[in-house]
Amino acid sequence: MGWGRLEDRVRYNAILCVLAQYVRWHMMRALEPLMAEGKEYSFELLMGHLETIQRNTMESAGQQFNLTTQPDELHRRIFAHLGLPLP
Numbered sequence: 001m002g003w004g005r006l007e008d009r010v011r012y013n014a015i016l017c018v019l020a021q022y023v024r025w026h027m028m029r030a031l032e033p034l035m036a037e038g039k040e041y042s043f044e045l046l047m048g049h050l051e052t053i054q055r056n057t058m059e060s061a062g063q064q065f066n067l068t069t070q071p072d073e074l075h076r077r078i079f080a081h082l083g084l085p086l087p
Helices: 006-035 043-050 073-082
Strands: 055-060 063-068
Touching: 006 043, 006 073, 043 073
Parallel strands: none
Antiparallel strands: 055 063
16 A cells, blocks of 8 residues: 555645644744743754663663653643643
8 A cells, every 4th residue: 555646645745744833833922931031042952962861771680660761840831831841
């Protein structure tokens, strides 16, 4: 089974791009107070900082467990402004 017609794929890609911009716009609005603090926070810097949170599945002696980075204060503030629980 193929991907369907090229027209449909282009249309779906356009919809996904618009949706991504919509989500980004809402996130930027929610993070405006944090970016306005004068500490040179930008949206890109804040998103880059979120990338430092990682969750890894580890295995030792036949047992699996998850290891998640401990959020720092900036992580906490970003998640609070976005109205999301910490991971």
